[in-house]
Amino acid sequence: MMKxxxxxxxxxxxxxxxxxLLITLPILMLGILLTNHFRNQLQEELTAYAERSKxxxxxxxxxxxxxxxxxxxxxxxSPSMAVSISRLLNEQSLDYKNNVxxxxxxxxxxxxxxxxxxxxxxxxxxxxxHGNFFSSTAGYTNITSAACQDSGWLSSYEQAEASxxxxxxxxxxxxxxxxxxxETLSVFRRFDYLDGVMxxxxxxxxxxxxxxxxQIYPGSYTLVALSDGNVLFGSSDYKILEADYRDxxxxxxxxxxxxxxxxxxxIDKVSYVYYSSTIPxxxxxxxxxxxxxxxxxxxxxxxxxxxxxxxFSILLSITLxxxxxxxxxxxxxxxxxxxxxxxxxxxxxxxxxxxxxxEYDLIFNNIISTFxxxxxxxxxxxxxxxxxxxxxxxxxxxxxxxxxxxNTLQTVDLEILKSQPPGNASSFLIHNxxxxxxxxxxxTSRLVPLKEEIAVCKKYAEIQKLxxxxxxxxxxxxxxxxxxxxxIHLVLQPLLENSLHHAIKELPRQGLIKIKLFIQxxxxxxxxxxxxxxxxxxxxxxxxxxLKRQNLTQNSHIGLYNTNMRLVLxxxxxxxxxxxxxxxQGTVVHFSIPV
Numbered sequence: 001m002m003k004x005x006x007x008x009x010x011x012x013x014x015x016x017x018x019x020x021l022l023i024t025l026p027i028l029m030l031g032i033l034l035t036n037h038f039r040n041q042l043q044e045e046l047t048a049y050a051e052r053s054k055x056x057x058x059x060x061x062x063x064x065x066x067x068x069x070x071x072x073x074x075x076x077x078s079p080s081m082a083v084s085i086s087r088l089l090n091e092q093s094l095d096y097k098n099n100v101x102x103x104x105x106x107x108x109x110x111x112x113x114x115x116x117x118x119x120x121x122x123x124x125x126x127x128x129x130h131g132n133f134f135s136s137t138a139g140y141t142n143i144t145s146a147a148c149q150d151s152g153w154l155s156s157y158e159q160a161e162a163s164x165x166x167x168x169x170x171x172x173x174x175x176x177x178x179x180x181x182x183e184t185l186s187v188f189r190r191f192d193y194l195d196g197v198m199x200x201x202x203x204x205x206x207x208x209x210x211x212x213x214x215q216i217y218p219g220s221y222t223l224v225a226l227s228d229g230n231v232l233f234g235s236s237d238y239k240i241l242e243a244d245y246r247d248x249x250x251x252x253x254x255x256x257x258x259x260x261x262x263x264x265x266x267i268d269k270v271s272y273v274y275y276s277s278t279i280p281x282x283x284x285x286x287x288x289x290x291x292x293x294x295x296x297x298x299x300x301x302x303x304x305x306x307x308x309x310x311x312f313s314i315l316l317s318i319t320l321x322x323x324x325x326x327x328x329x330x331x332x333x334x335x336x337x338x339x340x341x342x343x344x345x346x347x348x349x350x351x352x353x354x355x356x357x358x359e360y361d362l363i364f365n366n367i368i369s370t371f372x373x374x375x376x377x378x379x380x381x382x383x384x385x386x387x388x389x390x391x392x393x394x395x396x397x398x399x400x401x402x403x404x405x406x407n408t409l410q411t412v413d414l415e416i417l418k419s420q421p422p423g424n425a426s427s428f429l430i431h432n433x434x435x436x437x438x439x440x441x442x443x444t445s446r447l448v449p450l451k452e453e454i455a456v457c458k459k460y461a462e463i464q465k466l467x468x469x470x471x472x473x474x475x476x477x478x479x480x481x482x483x484x485x486x487x488i489h490l491v492l493q494p495l496l497e498n499s500l501h502h503a504i505k506e507l508p509r510q511g512l513i514k515i516k517l518f519i520q521x522x523x524x525x526x527x528x529x530x531x532x533x534x535x536x537x538x539x540x541x542x543x544x545x546x547l548k549r550q551n552l553t554q555n556s557h558i559g560l561y562n563t564n565m566r567l568v569l570x571x572x573x574x575x576x577x578x579x580x581x582x583x584x585q586g587t588v589v590h591f592s593i594p595v
Contacts, residue, residue: 019317031306086126106139126196211235447486472511494559503532535581
């Protein structure tokens with residue numbers, strides 16, 4: 001039983017490997033190829049998008065900052081204007097000319113503020129002991145004036161190193177007293193000719209809106225940071241990204257460059273695709289972060305779908321393998337039970353499985369059929385041996401102690417010859433009968449030439465002519481070549497006797513019996529034809545049926561059945577006797593043996 005279980009397990013694993021190779025492997029290969037194809041296609045699209053987005057974002061931010069450069073150019077290109085503004089800020093009392101200049105400068109910088117959505121305010125300051133400066137919101141004012149709501153910029157300027165020509169920082173300001181503080185990006189730029197600075201305050205919310213326009217993936221961020229990793233501003237909700245400065249500084253120190261338009265980084269356990277570019281004039285780096293889960297959502301969905309299909313195919317392979325193993329080994333178990341029944345001598349079914357669903361059922365049925373056929377063959381062989389013994393007994397019964405009869409007939413023949421002249425009918429009859437009995441006694445276990453069988457039949461016919469009042473003719477048709485062919489003895493005489501007794505004896509006309517012998521297709525054919533009474537259709541069916549059953553228990557035609565049995569046992573089923581007849585017209589008895 002353990003060996004049977006191990007065989008079943010091995011068979012299951014072989015079937016499983018086969019189904020996996022046929023079902024799961026092609027799906028897996030197709031999934032890998034399609035996934036790689038779409039991933040490569042997506043990477044190409046992402047590369048193009050990164051370049052396009054980088055240029056767009058860089059242009060947008062640079063345009064915003066260039067607004068400051070344009071204003072700076074107005075007030076830095078002319079040394080005389082710089083000197084005039086510096087004097088204006090350093091004097092306490094102003095004449096008419098200076099008052100006109102004092103009103104023009106706020107108008108110029110105010111126009112820029114009004115025309116731009118990003119600029120909140122602009123300050124122009126030259127070093128002076130009074131703290132005077134120009135503001136786009138308050139005009140000509142003083143740092144200590146109540147109208148001045150923003151004074152932190154001056155501290156930033158005074159604390160900045162002299163080598164810093166241009167820089168930016170994030171500040172919270174209020175332009176008017178009734179406003180709440182607003183976070184702004186302040187851009188500082190020193191003047192070229194005199195000590196002073198221009199400050200432009202940019203609206204971060206408007207800048208964030210500009211940066212948001214190019215965000216096509218949910219959860220994407222655009223950041224603008226300093227070289228130390230400090231993020232100054234970015235797209236809307238960028239502060240949700242709780243990024244460590246070290247993460248941002250890593251991107252800044254190792255920007256995406258070379259042949260790669262983008263790279264990968266993990267921030268707060270979230271993987272991002274990023275690309276960056278620098279704004280060298282202000283020492284800034286712009287960084288765009290795209291979540292990989294969104295960028296590769298299509299590819300990941302495809303991988304998930306193929307993973308589900310592969311899991312399903314594996315389960316299907318296991319199910320098919322298990323079902324096939326159980327089905328086939330159930331047949332094996334049934335086969336073992338069948339062999340056990342055969343060994344125990346129990347009855348075997350004639351058809352173990354009538355339906356064939358697959359090749360295993362076909363093989364199984366062939367094995368069962370072969371096994372049952374072999375058993376039946378053994379039974380048939382045993383039955384044939386019994387029939388052979390019956391045939392031998394029947395031959396002995398027909399002989400009627402021939403040795404005694406033969407010796408008696410010879411004695412009678414001698415007495416007749418003493419009292420009668422030679423050639424009388426009684427002596428002729430006894431002499432032929434003695435020869436027939438001698439022939440039957442001497443050739444029971446060997447083959448004889450066909451010519452001897454013909455000679456015996458002719459002697460038998462001569463005896464019957466003396467017996468029958470109705471004369472008959474016996475006609476022979478054969479070639480000389482058939483006379484030496486060996487054959488078992490006494491096969492023609494019983495058939496001749498059968499024709500005389502059942503066909504010619506009661507015939508109201510002269511009887512005719514023809515015995516035809518010829519070779520065809522390497523077989524010697526025998527035909528015994530008579531013009532006797534014939535056999536009715538029902539009786540003919542019954543006779544042929546009994547010949548096929550090889551039954552020797554009949555009361556009549558015992559010579560016909562005996563001869564048929566001896567021919568089948570000696571030459572095989574092809575030598576069986578066949579009877580054809582028409583009622584009132586005659587009968588044909590035919591058989592053939594191999595040459």
